[in-house]
Amino acid sequence: MSKGENTRERIIEQTAPLFNKMGFFGASMSDIMEVTGLKKGGIYNHFGSKEELALEAFDHAAACVSSRIAALVAEKTGAVDRLEAFAEVFVQNLLDPPVAGGCPLLNTAVEADDAHPALRERAQQAMDRWQRRITDVIAEGTASGELKPDLDANVVATRLIATLEGGTMMSRLYGDPVHVRRAVEFVKDYVRRDLAA
């Protein structure tokens, strides 16, 4: 990487937690200058606008979360263990977040739905990937006979993601992991009782 590319990458990494904690609108240019140690001109040398930086920071944050999920799910074999591992990542992400500020998908989906179409589109793309990750596991598990044959993989994906993200929201609201732990147990009960063949 050139020096310029290095600086660009460093700005993205330093501002991803800021945007994730404060939101696109809550993170001001002076916050961005503070966390990067750069002047306004130094930021604008690399990004055309705060929006352009925010989109890249979101993609970076979403990639950090995805990498962790992918690594933990890949350690497991079999659909049931993989779906349970997907659920358990949410406890780990709460206690030791890959990017400070909680789940970037949840944060950005909620902030951007009415307020920022470009960010909303990035959050949709990241959510599409999460859903596909789950529907792929369902397809494999159905093919191998480990899971029931008549599952609607899209329904399963919504049930898992909705429950785990909602539990994350409650745990972060109260600063108490109990809610995400309860959400994980709900998902695991469902996987064992309704999905396993």
Next chain:
Amino acid sequence: MSKGENTRERIIEQTAPLFNKMGFFGASMSDIMEVTGLKKGGIYNHFGSKEELALEAFDHAAACVSSRIAALVAEKTGAVDRLEAFAEVFVQNLLDPPVAGGCPLLNTAVEADDAHPALRERAQQAMDRWQRRITDVIAEGTASGELKPDLDANVVATRLIATLEGGTMMSRLYGDPVHVRRAVEFVKDYVRRDLAA
């Protein structure tokens, strides 16, 4: 109400949808002036700060949602029907929101967790009330024998709220009610299979 109280109330009602859509940080003073038709001085006559207005607008929005839930739940008798009614309200709230911009609890919880302690506290209080609404129904249903005797009402409350709020987040992200409908079905399966005696 005096004329001043009327104006104050009107400002709260007009800005509640703005804060709910754009967030505390996303709603600018010029947005507030636009939706109220008042000059900055006219706003500050009634509220000491944007924060003071935002807190009142949140309480107003949360009360609008709570009134609807209370009315629909009160139409039902019995714990199973009441819990199912609580779930179904989330579809109605998505399609015909009491306050534009989606669920004010979800929006405010996610925005405020790191970024705004006073708003976060209001969201906690509103979430406390929702949880209590559910735990009260569980207690009645357990006492009457309609529900199983050994339920942990707090676990039930988290499972319901997390799933329904997560489904709301996904539906609003995609502009597609399918996710919240799937979340409602998940909750209803759970109520009938695991809670009903």
